[in-house]
Amino acid sequence: MQNFKKIASIVLSLLLLSMSTSVLAEEGAAALAKSRAGTAIAQSENTVNQTLVNIGAVAMWAYAAGNCSAYPLGGSTGGMYFPRGNSPLTWVMFTDGIIWGGIVNDGIEPAVRVGGQAFSNGTVPGAILSKGVAEDRNDDQNVNRIWRIRRDFATVKDAELVLDAAENFIIQSTEVTTGQIQTIRDRYRQDWIDWPTHKGAPFYDAEGDGEYNPQFNENGEPILYPEADEPGYANGDQVAWSVSNDLNETATIGLYGSVPIGMEQQLTMWAYRRSDALGNVVFKQFRVIYKGRADTPANATIDSMFFCQWADPDLGAGGDDFVGCDTTLDLGYVYNATATDAQFAPNGLAPAASGFDFFAGPAVPDANSTAIIGLKQVPGYKNLPMSTFAFFASGQTDQDPDRAGPYQGTLQFWNLLRGYRPRPESPPTPWVNNEGNVTRFRVAGDPVAGTGDIDSNQGDRRMLQVAGPFTMAVGDTAEMVVAALAALGSDRLSSVAVLKFFDKTAQDAFDNLFELPSPPPTPPLAATSFSNEVLLEWGSNPTLVAAVENFAKKGHVFQGYNVYQLPSSGATKEQGVRLATYDLIDETTVISQEAFDANSGQVLFLPVQFGGNTGLRHTLRITNDSFREAPLANGTPYYFGVSAYSYNSDPEAVLKTLESTMAVVVVVPQSAKPGERTHTAMGDTLPGVTHTGVSNGEVQVIVVDPTQITGHNYTVTFRIDTTAVDLSDPEHPVYETQDVWDLTDVTAGQVKLSGQTNQTGDESYLIADGMMVKVFGAPQDWQRMANGDPAIIEVANENGPLAEADWDVNGTPFMGNNVWHSLNAAGYADRYFVSTTSADESDMRFTASILVPFDWEIRFTEGGSVGYWGYSSGNTGFVPFELWNVGMATFDDASDDYRCIPWMYEAGGTADAYTPDHGEDGAFGYPAFDRIYWRVPAEGSTYEDFAAAANAGEDFTVHIGGEVLGRLLICDFDENGQPPVPGTVIRIHSTKPNTPTDKFAFSTAGFEPTTNVTQAQSDIEKINVFPNPYYGMHRNEKDYFDRYVTFSHLPERAVLRIFTLSGTLVRTIEKDSPSQFLQWDMLNEDGLPAASGVYFVHVQMDDLGVSKKLKLAIIREQQYLRRY
Secondary structure (H helix, E strand, O other): OHHHHHHHHHHHHHHHHHOOOOOOOOOOOOOOOOOOOOOOOOOOOOOOOEEEEOOOOOEEEEEOOOOEOEOOOOOOOEOEEOOOOOOOOOEEEOEEEEEEEEEEEOOOOOOEEEEEEOOOEOOEEOOEEEOOEEOOOOOOOOOOOOEEEEOOOOOOOHHHHHHHHHHHHOOOHHHOOHHHHHHHHHHHHHHHHHOOHHHOOOEEOOOOOOOOOOOEOOOOOEOOOOOOOEEOOOOOOEEEEEEEEOOOHHHHHHHHOOOOOOEEEEEEEEEOOEOOHHHHEEEEEEEEEEOOOOOOOOOOEEEEEEEEEEEEOOOOOOOOEEEEEEOOOOEEEEEEOOOOOOOOHHHOOOOOEEEEEEEEOOEEEEEEEEEEEOOEEEEEEEEOOOOEEEEEEEOOOOOOOOOOOOOHHHHHHHHHHOOEOOOOOOOOOEEEOOOOOEEOEOOOOEOOOOEOOOOOOOEEEEEEEEEEEEEEEOOOEEEEEEEEEEEOOOOHHHHHHHHHHHHHHHHHHHHOOOOOOOOOOOOOOEEEEEOOEEEEEOOOOHHHHHHHHOOEEOOEEEEEEEEEEEOOOOOOHHHOEEEEEEEOOOOOOEEEEEEEEOOOOEEEEEEEEEOOOOOOOOEEEEOEEOOOOEEOOOOOOEEEEEEEEEEEOOOOOOOOOOEEOOEEEEEOOOOOOOOEEOOOOOOOEOOOOEEEOOOOOEEEEEEOOHHHOOOOEEEEEEEEEEEEEEOOOOOOOEEEEEEEEEEEEOOOOEEEEEEEOOOEOOOOOOOEOOEEEEEEOOOOOEOEOOOOOEOEEEEEEOOEEOOHHHOOOOOHHHOOEEOEOOOOOOOOOOOEEEEOOOOOOOOOOEOHHHHOOOEEEEEEEEEEEEEEOOOOOOOEEEEEEEEEEOOOOOOOOHHHOEEEEEEEEOOOOOOOOOOOOOEEOOOOOOEEOOEEEEEEEOOOOOHHHHHHHHHOOOOOHHHEEEEOEOOEEEEEOOOOOOOOOOOOEEEEEEOOOOOOOOEEEEEOOOOOOEEOHHHHHHHHHHOEEEOOOEEOOOOOOOOOOOOOEEEEOOOOEEEEEEEEOOOOEEEEEEEEOOOOOEEEOOEOOOOOEOOOEEEEEEEEEOOOOEEEEEEEEEEOOOOOOOOO
């Protein structure tokens, strides 16, 4: 049967090239071959009467005449692809449409009529302007057209439009040009502008005036609702719309023999860019309006009206299918009768399952119910459920109703709509299930469990899902909403189980009027090829990264990224291998929720996200093929995807996580192109970063992508960003400030990264010009000397500020002499050092939020201070020093200085006196004076307030604030019993953050890639062809018809001439593309396969003034006829 269909399709394809309408008479019972409706041909840049809804995992062809799922080039290929991107194509539907039928009371006989779309179309493009008057269907600009929009058409990356373009132009993804991608983008834009709201196309009306007025920003991006009018429906990420009518009598008779009724059909289709169940669904809303023929009276009605979702559901190869229905879900579906399918098996896939869910039939009055009409709940009505599910099989007992002319086809389909067998026309005969009972719902058993009434005797099926009866009058509108969906399990039956699981999610979305949580946006993925290595990067677009990582909607917040290797560009993440997960460092790691388990065929509570507190990253280097468990091979295409996922912390949430649609790239590892060289390697740290300012921050420049290094000069500068966070009181707004940094390309005068906050030194920085610029903030700590010890420096003694000759090695950067575990400068009145109670610094505690970023001083003076022995006697007394906060590296500016309060501790010596009998220090065992604890004054107080209260015998503790640092000991090295002499100043340095006074600078000059003609001329020696010899096939070929060899290391322009050994020219190929690769399909100039043998290849490179000769051996496999 399939062979015959292929032969018939060749004839049909030729006819389609010359016919503007196609109504093909097909008769003959057992040998009746399927043909498709409409006049679709291969897509061109001017084709507007056909398109695809393909933003998710499913791609469905749709046409201006209202029919769907038909492959434009005819043949036995189906037009609903799943999964997308496979080669050979995998499809799950051959064609589908809506059929309506009823008793038309308009005075015209016969009264029983049917219309819609099946193998041929009973509708033609265009709206009905008035009774009997339709738009001119030959107007290709305004009528014979289907409109399609997607919300992100202006910003979506070219890589994501590659598969869209390949499907629209019916070519391989590898053949898509940048011009074709731009054509797809331009069509989206034009359809956005031309969206036919005046005909009934839905839109979001921001102005509430009923007029569609799209607006665009200065970048040419559409302004979305609610800021401006926006085309679309149900929050769909992609929406298509068409309008058609049944006033063409040739078309209606060509369907099933009926004359026109006067029906206008408005079809809205939409889909979601998601990786969950909703990404496997295409939703369809039919609005059918009874507008009438020219001779339709005003009081005309249609009684016993039925709507039917009709489909020819070829699941891959069409002769090995079963169908079924689930009456609890209103689901009709198709699945494979055998373990493998001829289309799915070459892709390494089990057979999928697909079907249609009947979400809402036409609404009829019912005082006790609420219907969904136009995605609004309308009380006083109810939606009719599926009233009949029927199927029949080509070449079996019950076959297609007669079509292409005889009125008997109408009566046969009228029987089907009412739940009867198509023949005999009268009296109708009911269906009988496998258990011998009369039924309106055929094969309603459970094939997964193997129970109930299930299909048998595999074949080429048709299936019908019907809702009715109801009544229509002239001017009435009836609405039906269905969804086409597909699913893939681990075998043919688990695919059915997955389908039903997905269907429940889709039904829930409809019942909630599509007000559902959404996943994070798709990451902005890019890839670069290197020799036997691939770089994935999704951190170079700050705007899009922010949209992903700041995502928070309906309880779901961004949590992390997943990276996958995929078997093809259209594969799902379940078919891929998860290479890495990069998630936020928090309490959330593994996330579990209900999910389908393909192994058991059940819905189980399973782990679905596998975070490990790795921290976020935006790059991944890949050197290994996870499918073949071998190194990446140059010249071989690989497919990778990156997604973002969310987490909902609500304990009651059913969906704990949602994962975005993957950004997918195809990348071919390769050595450098002729003449091109990079001068850094991935992971290199560029030298020469300079710093002006006082901060203890740092900047490191890490090479991420050597091919993107510019050779320019850059600076990193800092500023305070002020953001209004509360404008409820316009006169007193509340602002929030934040320290941020900017990366500027000084050479180009461009800010590459703006408002960055990361100063942690982790791996989550964004990427700019092939670099990860890591800005390190100062640690919350002491400043450190070269030996790693705290910077506690003597800067003055009794003679005044230390002369430079008194600075030691560790104290020199701080303009003094190190006294931490080191003696003060020699030759002065007293010898001391600073220590604590432990052998190292561990006992000397500090409060970072107070200590940092200031500098602190102990000033030994004649007048000293009032000290408080709060940790021992609780008394106050004299101490011979003052404690000061001296600002942030502003040693010559006393305006920001303030005095602190000495809090003391005596460990057993003389009470309430600063004497060296506290005990020995922890490092060297020298006698130490009492421990010093620095306290800042309480808010609103000063040291002077504290001292005055202490001297007056009042409560002085109210003036004492938080502790800065504690357990500091001055040690009496010369054991003279005296503290450092007055005039001695010990300065303690804390770390300094990056501030607007700091600037880092670096240059990438000399590290940028170069291109050299002389080098290119030398590199031609690397020109090669592989595989060589060619033995029948190689692993990168997709199927029997995909045969080729690949030339590598070619310059941008070259001419290849392929000769036989006898000198006969076989093929001339001109190359003009940036890629170093060129494929030869091993066909000669006449399109015939080149024979087995040895060939000479002459490569002429005029731009370089050189040429090269190669030898190529081809050994063809034995040829067999595959169709006869």
